[in-house]
Amino acid sequence: MSQSSDQPLNSIPPRQVAWLLDIFLSVETIQTYAAELTHDQFMEDSKTQDAVLRRFMVAGEAAAQLLPETCAEFPGIPFHKIVGMRHRLVHDYGNVDLEVVWETIQFHLPLLFNQLQQFFSERGEPN
Numbered sequence: 001m002s003q004s005s006d007q008p009l010n011s012i013p014p015r016q017v018a019w020l021l022d023i024f025l026s027v028e029t030i031q032t033y034a035a036e037l038t039h040d041q042f043m044e045d046s047k048t049q050d051a052v053l054r055r056f057m058v059a060g061e062a063a064a065q066l067l068p069e070t071c072a073e074f075p076g077i078p079f080h081k082i083v084g085m086r087h088r089l090v091h092d093y094g095n096v097d098l099e100v101v102w103e104t105i106q107f108h109l110p111l112l113f114n115q116l117q118q119f120f121s122e123r124g125e126p127n
Helices: 014-034 039-044 046-064 068-072 079-091 098-122
Strands: none
Touching: 014 046, 014 068, 014 098, 039 046, 039 098, 046 079, 046 098
């Protein structure tokens, strides 16, 4: 993970680390919910859809609380897209494209999980 400033990762304020942890735990939870499901099973399972969408909202709200300085420490994470997804789920909930949600779970969340897992392991915090 490359840093954009000369400050060590441990200098990220504790509240910012807590928001990052909320994102990480939401991603981990989403992956757990979807782990055993095929695409078709996910598309037919409204309970899992609801649970996944809620965790996306939690991650998006947490991302919205991050300071620009914190976001700059993670140039590979598109926090603005995480926030944008949350806005879409909350304000345009009737037009949520579950195909996009599934694609995000399958292709984007593993990368996000790995980046945040590395951050927390470098800090010596539980994953």
